[in-house]
Amino acid sequence: MNSIERKNKNKLIFYICGISIPLLQFLFFYVFIVFDSILMAFQVLDEQGTVLGFTVNNFVEVFKVFLGKSTVEKDIYLLGVLKDSIILFFVSILFGSTANILFSNYLYKKKAGHKFFQIVLFIPQILSAVVMSRVYMYFVTQGVGDIGALFGLKIFSLMKDSLSKFIWLIVFSLWSGFGAGVLMYTSTMSGIPVEVVESAQLDGITPFKELIFITMPMIYPTFVTFMVVNVASIFTNQMHLYTFYGQNIDSVGGHSTLGYYLFARAAMWDGSWDKYAYLSALGVVLSLVAIPLTLGTKKLLEKVGPSFE
Amino acid sequence: MKKRNILAILLCLVMLFATACAPTTPPGGGGGGGTGYTGNEIELRVWNIGGGAGQKWLIEAKNRFEALHKDDVFSNxxxxxxxYTEPKHAVAVSELADSDFSVFFTEGVDINLYAKSGKLLPITDIVEGVSTYDNKSIASKLSNETKAALKASDGANYYLLPHYQSFEGLSYNKSLFDSMGFYFAEDVANYQATNETSPAYGFVKQSLKADKSVRTVGPNGIRGDYDDGLPSSLEEFERLCNYIKQKGYSPFACWDAFNHSYSIKLVNALWVNLEGYDGAMAQYNFNAEGKNFTTKIVTSVGEYTAPTKGIFKELGNITTQDVTINKDNAYLVYQQESKYQTLRFAEYVFKQSNNNLHQGFWQGHNNTETQVDFLYESAMMMEGTYWRNEAEDAYTFVNYPELADIETAYMPLPVQVTGSVTEGYGKAPTVIDIHSAYGFINANVEEKHGAEVAELAKEFLQFCYSDVELAEFTRNSTMCRDLTYTIGDATDPDSVYSALSSYSQSTWDIKKYGKVVNPISAEPEYINNPGEFHMTDQHIWQTEFLDGNAKLKAPDVAFRNGGYTVKQYFDSMKKSADWWDALAR
Amino acid sequence: MKNNETKMKHKFSPFYCVLGIVIGLYSATIISSIYFMFVTAFKTQPEFRANPLWLPGMGRGIAGLTFNNITEVFTCCLKADGIFVFVPEMIYNSIIYSFGTAFFATLVPCVMAYFAAKFEYKFSGLIYAIVVAVMIIPVVGTMPATIRMLKNTGLYNKLVSAFVLKGNFVNMYFLVFYASFKGVPKDYTEAAYVDGASELRIMVNVIMPLIRNAFFTILLIFFVDFWNDYQTPLLYIPAKPTIARYIRTLSTDMVNVYKGATIGTGSPQAPAKGSMQLQMAGCLIMAVPTLTIFCLFRNKLMGNLSMGGIKG
Structure with missing residues (x-):
């Protein structure tokens, strides 16, 4: 008995030692930071970061910025930015997720050229967004003109105004967004029992119906994961705007996303802390919206989703 | 060995080789002991805005300053x-405290924000004191308005001095104009075409294109000078654009590059030129001095559809009224008729259906590529007068040596809407400088580098504003400063003029014969509401939220896809008496 | 049930035909992008203006072909926090940042997953729940607080701060490792106990080697991600720029980029701004390492990595 007790004790000590450092990292660099972020949202800071007092004015400023009536962020209308973030979300769901699933299905079925396409679809994961954005920017502004000239056509830049800019930046997000999604879906699809598929094919199922009635239910948990991540990304997706425009929010024109706004402002580190309290307050407000929305989406999808049985 | 492994190894080798070739330390040991230095010199660090006036003027100025002081012995x-100088970005106030640069030449400066920040060293002594370099004070070269605006932060001290003046607007390809005869002729007998419907009607005959005496007097109404034959009204300007198109050239080159700061140059320049100096300055000083002039304002705009041709033979469907701007009604400046007519012209230039007026506008070329477009195949370019310095920095004339001899000039713009200016009835050009470029000294200089460097900084700034250095500045950079100076010597004040490039001559002509609107003032409404009046924020053309979740800042966005009308834009720009009353004072 | 990957036979299907064309078009755009990057990097400016789309030299002949763009990228430097940083140092920063961060970002969830999977204490269930909860619950806008934390702990502007920040276990790879460890039969552990091995020895010498494929794959994925990441170094380690940040600066606004040859002359100069050739040369330099890794380890990177563990 003594040796068993000693062994269990050693095991416990080893366990505690093993998990302590990662847990400490989590406590300091996640939990503490979340609390500090909430605390900062209520603080008045001077330029050096000294806490001068506590206030709710940062939250008042947040609501003013949403309504376009802030004196601190005069030219920012965050409700419009939120609207654009939601548009991006729906486009990502409608086109991006659909394309991911369709492309993955093509690879899973090992159709013509699947090995080549598998490599190409993974390349956006390998190449930096900086690289892809530079090439893309050339093609949608200047390149279309150069290509049109080959056919005697005069084609002007596709990014004529802020709306067309927004549209083509969404297209970039979709174009450069393949990689991990295709990999995950393809992996999950390869786990579908062959017998189920063969039996359906004997019954004369078409490829499209097979996708809808057999494949989709099988990959539904993975689908739910991606949907939940997409909902959360309403508040974090930068749409690569910083890669394209850096901190020059003016260059973006009339459309941008919440994720870009948050990052661009945080990255504008000019040594003055006073603006960061407002940013933290904005983060708190967005988190209070994002958390129930994300959890609710997950619950809803799990409730209404198909079951394999 | 698999092909992909061979490829991978090749890629690795390329990377390693390239890395091995790259330097790890700069020549001369990094930061000191450079060309011609002993390493025992006292160092003065000068921050110089990249682009703008360029680097050449400062490098030559500093070489002369170093030569003057090469034997000076310091206490250490x-x-x-x-x-030491390098091209930098536009410095923010918050960067100054930690910066180890002592003297700054930068742009985008809100003079009152910077002056009140406590981060700038007062330089009243070197501005008002007599300089040993030219036996006069810098203050004696500044206008009263500029002096008042520069001292407005505390009423007593100078903290900044004007750096380069960049005149917004159009540059024109003089070589192209000369070779194609894009000049208006005074007499019908000298017209290229006599049929009024022909695009060539009103322009000089090809056989007379080099003869300046047959040209119209131009916008300033004076015969025999720099603007003869150029369009004096928007009506003539429209005909010029059509003629240029008919000849197979593109009227405009402009870098849009997804911000409005280039297309707005034409808009700003046209507005001030139509309005005139006093009316344009009223935008910032609200005519506080009570000058006796009237401004035409638009009291109502009716529905109006512009004709496809001859747009500017009419004034649009408006009702106007003459007012005298003062401190009670200054909000009315946003209803100036000059702004309305400018918007009409902007609609004509930027509207989708007219997009073949542009070269480079839609193509996504950046600013230096657009300059190449302009030199190759466009008649006019929307730019500031710093563009040739940018082209030099981008090695444009090295990469394209065939473009080096092309003559260009700053283009004086129309002074009226309809008709043509006759001799004696024109107006001198009015231009606007929105770059807010200033020179100043960092307040931390003594703390960071000692008292001797602080004195040296003041001495260097005073040196840069001596007469000789001001003339050298213009000669080197093609740009001017908002001070009174000549570019020659006492016996012949313009002795260097003929040696200047055509572009430098054109900017000097504007400075000498025209008026430059410097959008600063000493009025409390201006000082205490920088977000409303600071020119580089372009709030003058800002509407309420019309474009998605942003405020429209410039007409090009509004008119490019034809979604907005001039009436909508103009009405949305207006300010109310309540807005004026609510300004901080 | 067989879950092997046998080929499914269908008659000709318009559905897959159309899908194949769409994927083909998409592939063409990706291949064209890589082609454009390669050819433009070796063109002079006049060559690019005359011949933007085809191979170098087809516009202005041999005069249109150059290696100067590549040389210029390597010989320029970035000014970060007042110091001129040259390319070799940026490559060094990138390697330390990418490899070090990837190592800790892989090791920490691996170790935690091991403890959570193999030690059946109640706290292990809590660890799992924490991971799932944190992954689902989005927390937005903590960058200012993170900067404050790093400054207060003296980690700001140090490469090690990235190891600490990214070395957390609350990510999806914890779930991958967790499933892998759960899939390892208890027999291995029990046999090792019988042989008298310590817990540490069991972990390091017995169990970890069994999941080395997953470890290496995730390490590679992280390495590629961090090599391409410019935002984390920009925010938290601005004084130690990486290649990604340099190429991004080169490609967008070239503020703080200087010609290396002019450093130390008393008036350092910036290279010509905004040329597409210079941007593409920079992009090429940045893409070469990740493309190399992709060529060498393609099968591992694209292998079946799911939350059900490694397959095949």
Missing amino acids: GKVGVKV
Whole structure:
């Protein structure tokens, strides 16, 4: 008995030692930071970061910025930015997720050229967004003109105004967004029992119906994961705007996303802390919206989703 | 061995080789002991805005300053001076405290924000004191308005001095104009075409294109000078654009590059030229001095559809009224008729259906590529007068040596809407400088570098504003400063003029014969509401939220896809008496 | 049930035909992008203006072909926090940042997953729940607080701060490792106990080697991600720029980029701004390492990595 007790004790000590450092990292660099972020949202800071007092004015400023009536962020209308973030979300769901699933299905079925396409679809994961954005920017502004000239056509830049800019930046997000999604879906699809598929094919199922009635239910948990991540990304997706425009929010024109706004402002580190309290307050407000929305989406999808049985 | 492994190894080798070729330390040991320096000099660090006036003027100025002080001995045993400079971005106030640069030449400066920040060293002594370099004070070269605006932060001290003046607007390809005869002729007998419907009607005959005496007097109404034959009204300007198109050239080159700061140059320049100096300055000083002039304002705009041709033979469907702007009704400046007519012209230039007026506008070329477009195949370019410095920095004339001899000039713009200016009835050009470029000294200089460097900084700034250096500045940079100076010597004040490039001559002509609107003032409404009046924020053309979640800042966005009308834009720009009353004072 | 990957036979299907064309078009755009990057990097400016789309030299002949763009990228430097940083140092920063961060970002969830999977204490269930909860619950806008934390702990502007920040276990790879460890039969552990091995020895010498494929794959994925990441170094380690940040600066606004040859002359100069050739040369330099890794380890990177563990 003594040796068993000693062994269990050693095991416990080893366990505690093993998990302590990662847990400490989590406590300091996640939990503490979340609390500090909430605390900062209520603080008045001077330029050096000294806490001068506590206030709710940062939250008042947040609501003013949403309504376009802030004196601190005069030219920012965050409700419009939120609207654009939601548009991006729906486009990502409608086109991006659909394309991911369709492309993955093509690879899973090992159709013509699947090995080549598998490599190409993974390349956006390998190449930096900086690289892809530079090439893309050339093609949608200047390149279309150069290509049109080959056919005697005069084609002007596709990014004529802020709306067309927004549209083509969404297209970039979709174009450069393949990689991990295709990999995950393809992996999950390869786990579908062959017998189920063969039996359906004997019954004369078409490829499209097979996708809808057999494949989709099988990959539904993975689908739910991606949907939940997409909902959360309403508040974090930068749409690569910083890669394209850096901190020059003016260059973006009339459309941008919440994720870009948050990052661009945080990255504008000019040594003055006073603006960061407002940013933290904005983060708190967005988190209070994002958390129930994300959890609710997950619950809803799990409730209404198909079951394999 | 698999092909992909061979490829991978090749890629690795390329990377390693390239890395091995790259330097790890700069020549001369990194930061000191550079060309001609002993390493024992006292160092003065000068921050110089990249682009703008360029680097050449400062490098030559610092070389002369170093030569003057090469034998000076300082208390720490240092002998001689090394002025260190590099091209930088527009410095923010918050960067100054930690910066180890002492003297700054930068742009985008809100003078009152910077002056009140406590981060700038007062320089009243070197501005008002007599300089040993030219035996006069810098203050004696500043206008009263500029002096008042520069001292407005505390009423007593100078903290900044004007750096370069960049005149917004159009540059024109003089070589192209000369070779194609894009000039208006005074007499019908000298017209290229006599049929009024022909695009060539009104322009000089090809056989007379080099003869300046047959040209119209131009916008300033004076015969025999720099603007003869150029369009004096928007009506003529429209005909010029059509003629240029008919000849197979593109009227405009412009870098849009997804911000409005280039297309707005034409808009700003046209507005001030139509309005005139006093009316344009009223935008910032609200005519506080009570000058006796009237401004035409638009009291109502009716529905109006512009004709496809001859747009500017009419004034649009408006009702106007003459007012005298003062401190009670200054909000009415946003209803100036000059702004309305400018918007009409902007609609004509930027509207989708007219997009073949542009070269480079839609193509996504950046600013220096657009300059190449302009030199190759466009008649006019929307730019500031710093563009040739940018082209030099981008090695444009090295990469394209065939473009080096092309003559260009700043284009004086129309002064009226309809008709043509006759001799004696024109107006001198009015231009606007929105770059807010200023020179100043960092307040931390003594704390960071000692008292001797602080004195050296003041001395260097005073040196840069001496008569000789001001003339050298213009000669080197093609740009001017908002001070009174000549570019020659006492016996012949313009002795260097003929040696200047055509572009430098054109900017000097504007400075000498025209008026430059410097959008600053000493009025409390201006000082205490920088977000409303600071020119580089372009709030003058800002509407309420019309474009998605942003405020429209410039007409090009509004008109490019034809979604907005001039009436909508103009009405949305207006300010109310309540807005004026609510301004901080 | 067989879950092997046998080929499914269908008659000709318009559905897959159309899908194949769409994927083909998409592939063409990706291949064209890589082609454009390669050819433009070796063109002079006049060559690019005359011949933007085809191979170098087809516009202005041999005069249109150059290696100067590549040389210029390597010989320029970035000014970060007042110091001129040259390319070799940026490559060094990138390697330390990418490899070090990837190592800790892989090791920490691996170790935690091991403890959570193999030690059946109640706290292990809590660890799992924490991971799932944190992954689902989005927390937005903590960058200012993170900067404050790093400054207060003296980690700001140090490469090690990235190891600490990214070395957390609350990510999806914890779930991958967790499933892998759960899939390892208890027999291995029990046999090792019988042989008298310590817990540490069991972990390091017995169990970890069994999941080395997953470890290496995730390490590679992280390495590629961090090599391409410019935002984390920009925010938290601005004084130690990486290649990604340099190429991004080169490609967008070239503020703080200087010609290396002019450093130390008393008036350092910036290279010509905004040329597409210079941007593409920079992009090429940045893409070469990740493309190399992709060529060498393609099968591992694209292998079946799911939350059900490694397959095949």
